[in-house]
Each structure stands twice: as structure tokens, then as C-alpha cells.
Amino acid sequence: GAAGWGLPHELRSPEWKWPDFVRQEYRQDGSKTIRDWQTRGGVLTAIWDRGHPVKYPVDSRETIRAYYEMWEGMEFVxxxxxxxxxxxxxxxxxxxxxxxxxxxxxxxxxxxxxxxxxxxxxxxxxxxxxxxxxxxxxxxxxxxxxxxxxxxxxxxxxxxxxxxxxxxxxxxxxxxxxxxxxxxxxxxxxxxxxxxxxxxxxxxxxxxxxxxxxxxxxxxxxxxxxxxxxxxxxxxxxxxxxxxxxCLDPTIFISGSVDDVGPQLDRLITPRIRNSPFVLGLFADGICVSLERFEAVRRWIDKFSG
Incomplete structure (x- = not known):
């Protein structure tokens, strides 16, 4: 498992463990990241361009069989x-x-x-x-x-x-x-x-x-x-x-007017939602979101905190 989300802590369990006959190799070609799985049934190659998949490793009947064999020997530790x-x-x-x-x-x-x-x-x-x-x-x-x-x-x-x-x-x-x-x-x-x-x-x-x-x-x-x-x-x-x-829809939280954040929360967070175990998550992973938008949510919450 990866640390993720910018945290300096690695959570390892469960650990992926491919069988010994599988060798995994990564290489970079400009904006492309290439991963090869060397298997007994051939090489299964995946390619990402700027993080987006452009070639999948299992793309034929033959690679299905090689992939199946990989999973037969696979273990989670x-x-x-x-x-x-x-x-x-x-x-x-x-x-x-x-x-x-x-x-x-x-x-x-x-x-x-x-x-x-x-x-x-x-x-x-x-x-x-x-x-x-x-x-x-x-x-x-x-x-x-x-x-x-x-x-x-x-x-x-x-x-x-x-x-x-x-x-x-x-x-x-x-x-x-x-x-x-x-x-x-x-x-x-x-x-x-x-x-x-x-x-x-x-x-x-x-x-x-x-x-x-x-x-x-x-x-x-x-x-x-x-x-x-x-x-x-x-x-x-x-x-x-x-x-x-x-979370708030990106058309509200990211690209909409900051002044509209509070009114939209008034509309979405109904009494029924308020009484349920609801968590408002301000998702901003991978996209730059200005601090003023988080502050707009804080001001809305402050209205209810006395």
C-alpha cells in the first residue's frame, strides 16, 4: 500500500506479492510511464501518458492466460x-x-x-x-x-x-x-x-x-x-x-462563485441530512482550490456553532 495524500507514513498491509516468475519493471519515455510484467506467458505492458492509461497490459486472449497464471501464484501478505x-x-x-x-x-x-x-x-x-x-x-x-x-x-x-x-x-x-x-x-x-x-x-x-x-x-x-x-x-x-x-459539486466549490457556496449548502444540507451521519468532505485532490473557498464553508458552519 502507498502512503498517498502527501502523508509521510506508509501503510503496507496488505502487501502485494506476485509469484517469483513475475518480474516487474518500470521505465520512463518522455511523458509516458511504462510498466512491463515479465511472465512465463510473455511480456504484459501497460503505458500511462501523464498519468492516464493509454495501453492496458491485458489486451488479448494470450495475455488473459498469462495474467491468470500471475494471479494463481499471487499472495497478499x-x-x-x-x-x-x-x-x-x-x-x-x-x-x-x-x-x-x-x-x-x-x-x-x-x-x-x-x-x-x-x-x-x-x-x-x-x-x-x-x-x-x-x-x-x-x-x-x-x-x-x-x-x-x-x-x-x-x-x-x-x-x-x-x-x-x-x-x-x-x-x-x-x-x-x-x-x-x-x-x-x-x-x-x-x-x-x-x-x-x-x-x-x-x-x-x-x-x-x-x-x-x-x-x-x-x-x-x-x-x-x-x-x-x-x-x-x-x-x-x-x-x-x-x-x-x-462534497460540494465542483461546479459550486471549484468553478462557481464563492458567494454562492453558503446558499448552495443551505439548499443541500436539509434537516434530514443534518440529522443523518453525514460528513461534508471538501475534496481538493489534484486540483488547486483557493483558500477563500474553504473559508466560505467555515463561515457557513460558524452560523450553526453559536
Whole structure:
């Protein structure tokens, strides 16, 4: 696991461990980052240009087989992160809580990282049995990763899924993603962890399926215009005890008028939302956001703090 988010603390568990016959190499070519997986079945190459994927490593039937063999020998290894977690907790103090981000699970990993949307759906149609076996294999390995997370020192774990019906149909979600997420949730709850799913896309049409996961909350639940899921709609289906961690839409918080931040919060944070376990997250990862916008939110909060 990477440190991430600018923190000088590395959380290592669960550690990815490919089999000995896999050699991973990185190189740079101008703005492109190239990663080669040297395997017994050939070289699987991924290319990113300025951080965006332009070539996926699994792009043929032959590479599916090599990738399957990689996962057959793959292991997730538990590491003791208690000291690093303690340092992070000391930094946060009483100003917040920490949730351990990890993921994604099998389907979004294939869609976003290792196959891409086009390859994934063509392969699922053309080589269904091979793909089904691959998905089941990956998930069986990830159960060990979920166990490592469930046995970590943190009180909450967020599975970073990026779920959206723009690239995952309700049928695919119901067959694969939802059961995988349900397994994650059950392992977290078995170990008294709060289980949260990061779903930053369009999820309104699968809320009834998300409910079946039994999750405690949804991170980055996105209302219109960027998303399609009003916060209260999620409460309607998953219940008023659902933890929602969401943010102001970028058309308001980043590109809109600073003077409009307060009125938009008045509109969005209804009495029902206020009475639910809702967290307003001011997401600014990767985009420069002026301090005055954070101060506008602070002034709005100050109205209610007496």
C-alpha cells in the first residue's frame, strides 16, 4: 500500500506479492510511464501518458492466460501497520477520524487498471468462461487482502470502487461487484470495523443492490450535476443511518462563485441530512482550490456553532 495524500507514513498491509516468475519493471519515455510484467506467458505492458492509461497490459486472449497464471501464484501478505497508524492518529487528534482506503476489487481493477472498458466487455462476451474463472480467481485472492484489512489497527476501512453505471451495468454489478463488496463488508463487520464503499459515479439505479452489501456508508456519493444520486434518495433506500461522506459539486466549490457556496449548502444540507451521519468532505485532490473557498464553508458552519 502507498502512503498517498502527501502523508509521510506508509501503510503496507496488505502487501502485494506476485509469484517469483513475475518480474516487474518500470521505465520512463518522455511523458509516458511504462510498466512491463515479465511472465512465463510473455511480456504484459501497460503505458500511462501523464498519468492516464493509454495501453492496458491485458489486451488479448494470450495475455488473459498469462495474467491468470500471475494471479494463481499471487499472495497478499499481512504487515503490522500499528505504529504508522498511531502516528497518523496523533496528527489528526480530535480534529477528525481516519478510514483506511484500499482497492479496488476485481471488476473495477480490470476495467480501470489492467484491461480497460472495451477489452473487458469484449473479452467477457467472447471468452466468457475464461473471464468468469479469472474474476473468481482474483476475488478469491482478494478475500485474503480483505482479511488483512479487517485485522488492521484502524476502526474503518473504505473499499475504493469508483462504481458507476456509466461503465458497470446493473446486471454486471449484481452478478460480480455486489457480492464481492458484500464479502468485504462482512469481513469488516466480523472484526468490528466500519465498512464504507467509495462510489464516486452514477449509482442511483443500483442503490437497491448496494443495500444488499450491508455497507455502513458510501464515500463520495455524488449528486447532480456531476453524479445522479441525491443524498436523500440514498437515505430513502439504504436508511437514515447510512453514513454519507460527500462534497460540494465542483461546479459550486471549484468553478462557481464563492458567494454562492453558503446558499448552495443551505439548499443541500436539509434537516434530514443534518440529522443523518453525514460528513461534508471538501475534496481538493489534484486540483488547486483557493483558500477563500474553504473559508466560505467555515463561515457557513460558524452560523450553526453559536
Amino acid at each position: 499481512w504487515r503490522d501497520d500499528s505504529m504508522e497508524y498511531k502516528k497518523i492518529e496523533e496528527k489528526i487528534g480530535d480534529d477528525g477520524v481516519m478510514t483506511r482506503f484500499w482497492g479496488p476489487s476485481a471488476i473495477p481493477m480490470l476495467l480501470e487498471n489492467d484491461m480497460g472498458v472495451e477489452n473487458f466487455y469484449y473479452f467477457l462476451f467472447d471468452y466468457h468462461d475464461e473471464m468468469d474463472a479469472l474474476i473468481k480467481l482474483i476475488h478469491s485472492k482478494m478475500l485474503k487482502a480483505f482479511e488483512c484489512l479487517a485485522n488492521g489497527p484502524w476502526e474503518s476501512v473504505t473499499l475504493c470502487e469508483n462504481t458507476s453505471t456509466y461503465y458497470i451495468s446493473p446486471e454486471i454489478y449484481g452478478k460480480y461487484n455486489m457480492p464481492h463488496q458484500r464479502d468485504f463488508v462482512e469481513l469488516m463487520k466480523k472484526n468490528n470495523k466500519t465498512a464504507i464503499l467509495h462510489m464516486c459515479g452514477h449509482v442511483r439505479d443500483i442503490l437497491h443492490l448496494i443495500k444488499e452489501t450491508g455497507c455502513d456508508g458510501i464515500h463520495a456519493l455524488t449528486p447532480p450535476p456531476t453524479g445522479n444520486t441525491p443524498w436523500e434518495k440514498a437515505l430513502d433506500i439504504l436508511g437514515d443511518n447510512l453514513i454519507i461522506i460527500s
